[in-house]
Amino acid sequence: MNEDLMLYKLIVLYMVKNSEAPITNGAISEFVLEKDYTDYITLQQSISELIESGLIRVDEKKSGHFYHMTESGDETLRFFKDKISDAIISDINEYMGSNSVSIINSASILTEYYKTSDVGYDVNMKIREKDRIVFDLTVNVDDKAEAEMVCRNFKEKSQTIYEAVMRNLLSLS
DSSP states (O other): OHHHHHHHHHHHHHHHHHHHSOEHHHHHHHHHHTTHHHHHHHHHHHHHHHHTTEEEEEEEEEEEEEEEEEEEHHHHHHHHHGSSHHHHHHHHHHHHHHOOOOOOHHHHHHEEEOOOEEEEEEEEEEEEEEEEEEEEEEEEEESHHHHHHHHHHHHHHHHHHHHHHHHHHHHOO
């Protein structure tokens, strides 16, 4: 295996392993391309090969591709981690630390919409904590523009919406 390609795969494995929530392709790409470690095509090839070999698994959602570590991936990373330089590990840890909120939110705040068989669009909104769904709401709207707006607004206001719903549901009056 090409040493550079192996390094890119190890970087991806390290990021997936050390993310507090499933990490998106966008977050991985942003880091690797920002640091100029490789180009987009080579990075995507590395990710595809990691998936094909069962070292990571992907959940494909409308909001993005979310990567999870497998046991084989964890074992591989433990075995080859010393191939990642301390400088790269430091860069990754710095990136993960400064972007942890957005990484967690992208994996924890899930929205999708789909055309219903009759009229309008159903918009499904979820909040996930670790591997558990703590909030799941579906509403119907008239058109695609409204569905997209609901998705955007939920991502921005999910905490406020969740708190208001729970406050109302748990109130005695």
